[in-house]
Amino acid sequence: MNGRLILLRHGQTHSNVARKLDTRPPGAELTDTGRNQAWNVGVELVEYCEAGGGSAGRLGAVVSSVALRAQQTALLAMTAFEQTAGLREREMAIDVEVGLHEIYAGDHEMLSDDDSHRSYATALRGWLHSDANARIPGGETYLQLMDRYRPVMENLALQHLADGAKKDVLVVSHGAAIRTMAAHAASVDPDYAFAGYLGNCRFIVLEPDDRPFGEWKLVRWADLDHQI
Numbered sequence: 001m002n003g004r005l006i007l008l009r010h011g012q013t014h015s016n017v018a019r020k021l022d023t024r025p026p027g028a029e030l031t032d033t034g035r036n037q038a039w040n041v042g043v044e045l046v047e048y049c050e051a052g053g054g055s056a057g058r059l060g061a062v063v064s065s066v067a068l069r070a071q072q073t074a075l076l077a078m079t080a081f082e083q084t085a086g087l088r089e090r091e092m093a094i095d096v097e098v099g100l101h102e103i104y105a106g107d108h109e110m111l112s113d114d115d116s117h118r119s120y121a122t123a124l125r126g127w128l129h130s131d132a133n134a135r136i137p138g139g140e141t142y143l144q145l146m147d148r149y150r151p152v153m154e155n156l157a158l159q160h161l162a163d164g165a166k167k168d169v170l171v172v173s174h175g176a177a178i179r180t181m182a183a184h185a186a187s188v189d190p191d192y193a194f195a196g197y198l199g200n201c202r203f204i205v206l207e208p209d210d211r212p213f214g215e216w217k218l219v220r221w222a223d224l225d226h227q228i
Helices: 034-050 068-084 114-129 144-160 173-185 190-195
Strands: 002-010 059-064 094-096 168-173 203-207 216-222
Touching: 002 034, 002 068, 002 144, 002 173, 059 068, 059 190, 068 168, 114 144, 114 173, 114 190, 144 168, 144 173, 173 190, 173 203, 190 203
Parallel strands: 002 168, 059 094, 059 168
Antiparallel strands: 002 203, 203 216
């Protein structure tokens, strides 16, 4: 098993509950449910990253988006990870990276009506299908996302996963941004990526394996039974 990028969506937020398109940092904080989700996925990652007995296993780095919900998720998940794996408190350092925030909803920011959600879903389909013009009015295109998100991904792969390093990097980010970036990084079928919803505190896993961006291997897409 080669080095992996584990792209984790944040836990449930108050904006999620209210169905608000909350994409601009710092954004809403986690609900109690979201905090539980973050804790539980931290415990889950102990086994997934082969940690335990005082060892972090494969998990070599943790990175978070600047958004409050992502940082809260990362902190809670790593606290659970440390306690479950028998590590020291704050042994798992969390780095905050600019560029990993959600795709901006533009004029529909903080709206919750059905038309706004349909508009965002239509834009998402366009982003996955490499439509350079797809966007919500006043929002970002997928190319703008790639300009800020892709360099972070490539730098993480180069810094931590090059030359066959069998390590994992956890990236705590946002649903649409993760799905769009992962689809382009691994040349995933756009319709599969669109149908494959990424729930709160679920994750997509990629193996760069020293290959060019666009040729990375998709290992896991959320919890879908059919994995590519």
